[in-house]
Amino acid sequence: MADASGAPRRRDAAATRQALLEAARRRFTRLGYDGTTLREVAADAGVNLALIKRYFDSKEGLFKAAIASTPRALGGPAGVPGDRARLADALSRQLSADAWPEFGEHPVLMLLRVSGDEQVDALRRAALQDFTRQILDGSGTGPEKDPERLLRAELLVALGVGVAVIRSAVGLQPLRDATPDALRGPLRDVIDALLGPESEPVEG
Amino acid sequence: MADASGAPRRRDAAATRQALLEAARRRFTRLGYDGTTLREVAADAGVNLALIKRYFDSKEGLFKAAIASTPRALGGPAGVPGDRARLADALSRQLSADAWPEFGEHPVLMLLRVSGDEQVDALRRAALQDFTRQILDGSGTGPEKDPERLLRAELLVALGVGVAVIRSAVGLQPLRDATPDALRGPLRDVIDALLGPESEPVEG
Numbered sequence: 318m319a320d321a322s323g324a325p326r327r328r329d330a331a332a333t334r335q336a337l338l339e340a341a342r343r344r345f346t347r348l349g350y351d352g353t354t355l356r357e358v359a360a361d362a363g364v365n366l367a368l369i370k371r372y373f374d375s376k377e378g379l380f381k382a383a384i385a386s387t388p389r390a391l392g393g394p395a396g397v398p399g400d401r402a403r404l405a406d407a408l409s410r411q412l413s414a415d416a417w418p419e420f421g422e423h424p425v426l427m428l429l430r431v432s433g434d435e436q437v438d439a440l441r442r443a444a445l446q447d448f449t450r451q452i453l454d455g456s457g458t459g460p461e462k463d464p465e466r467l468l469r470a471e472l473l474v475a476l477g478v479g480v481a482v483i484r485s486a487v488g489l490q491p492l493r494d495a496t497p498d499a500l501r502g503p504l505r506d507v508i509d510a511l512l513g514p515e516s517e518p519v520e521g
Numbered sequence: 522m523a524d525a526s527g528a529p530r531r532r533d534a535a536a537t538r539q540a541l542l543e544a545a546r547r548r549f550t551r552l553g554y555d556g557t558t559l560r561e562v563a564a565d566a567g568v569n570l571a572l573i574k575r576y577f578d579s580k581e582g583l584f585k586a587a588i589a590s591t592p593r594a595l596g597g598p599a600g601v602p603g604d605r606a607r608l609a610d611a612l613s614r615q616l617s618a619d620a621w622p623e624f625g626e627h628p629v630l631m632l633l634r635v636s637g638d639e640q641v642d643a644l645r646r647a648a649l650q651d652f653t654r655q656i657l658d659g660s661g662t663g664p665e666k667d668p669e670r671l672l673r674a675e676l677l678v679a680l681g682v683g684v685a686v687i688r689s690a691v692g693l694q695p696l697r698d699a700t701p702d703a704l705r706g707p708l709r710d711v712i713d714a715l716l717g718p719e720s721e722p723v724e725g
Contacts, residue, residue: 428690438691438692445693446693449693465703465706465707467695468695468696468699468703469707471696472696472711474683474693475680475683475686475687475696476676476679477683478683478687479679479680479681479682479684480676482633482686483675483678483679483682486632487632487633487642487645487649488646489653489678491672492675492676492679495672499669499672502669503669503672503673503676506714506715507676507714507715509714510711510713510714511707511711511714
């Protein structure tokens with residue numbers, strides 16, 4: 318393993334770590350924790366197996382990093398704070414039938430696998446809390462203090478999780494093949510119902 | 522097994538079948554298909570193991586019957602056609618934290634276990650379609666022909682599934698411990714947003 322002993326150039330280290338994370342998310346989402354082997358993850362990323370150990374220590378470490386990075390990897394509503402129409406648009410794209418061809422399933426499913434590991438459970442909770450915050454940020458109603466509004470944002474996260482689970486496990490039609498265009502109107506209605514009317518844009 | 526050879530009196534047969542189904546739903550929901558043994562189901566129901574074979578043929582037959590009977594067993598909105606407030610009330614009770622102490626989990630989770638068996642998949646789809654119909658029946662907007670309204674009712678089913686999955690797998694607060702009172706308002710808002718205003722009651 319000559320590769321592994323030579324330190325990679327610094328500008329390649331971040332890219333290698335990123336490639337391993339992406340490959341890990343794909344495998345863990347499609348095949349679960351037990352069905353994923355580090356050898357295949359390394360092969361998918363086109364790097365030496367030893368680099369997983371270097372960057373993530375172990376399979377568990379790789380799984381934890383994959384979970385922790387999932388909310389940002391979904392490219393969710395985080396990028397469009399305060400724009401209600403864009404929030405509805407982002408969610409309808411994320412939850413449409415063909416949104417994740419490279420995963421085979423919606424990557425949020427990775428967060429739902431029962432682990433029994435308390436540290437992993439805490440990471441999964443943190444990832445869903447991150448989604449909830451992204452939704453509140455994107456809702457155009459400002460930051461959240463009221464527990465009812467937090468519950469309402471969590472119900473929107475639950476809707477997304479439910480769509481992913483039903484599509485994966487049951488394939489109910491017309492939900493299974495719903496396009497972003499079909500989802501946008503209903504999701505916009507749910508967002509408005511749960512989060513209330515959009516507030517006036519703040520100048521500046 | 523002297524018990525098994527004697528035919529039960531006819532009026533006991535339905536009760537025995539029902540007791541076996543209830544015990545099976547509890548075990549399959551908590552422990553999954555593989556974690557459930559017929560011996561324990563029979564013991565829970567207080568009947569002889571051989572009666573499972575008589576009434577359900579096999580473990581697979583028992584699982585299929587348990588799935589097929591789940592929507593009605595949940596005592597969902599089916600009983601209250603056309604009353605929007607009662608639909609919101611029924612859903613908020615079903616989705617609250619302490620709704621299913623005897624299952625340990627929301628029994629809808631039984632429908633989500635990956636089986637790979639096509640006949641089981643069809644039953645699971647039929648059960649979720651049954652929920653969708655119950656919601657449309659209970660929404661006070663009459664029977665459904667429009668595919669968008671079907672999609673909208675399925676999104677409400679997805680919300681319920683998502684709440685059950687998140688509570689079971691991740692325990693996100695405040696959703697995890699939400700009471701019926703906390704859920705009623707937000708769920709009523711979502712129902713109205715997805716299914717439109719309640720129609721006028723029909724005389725008769």
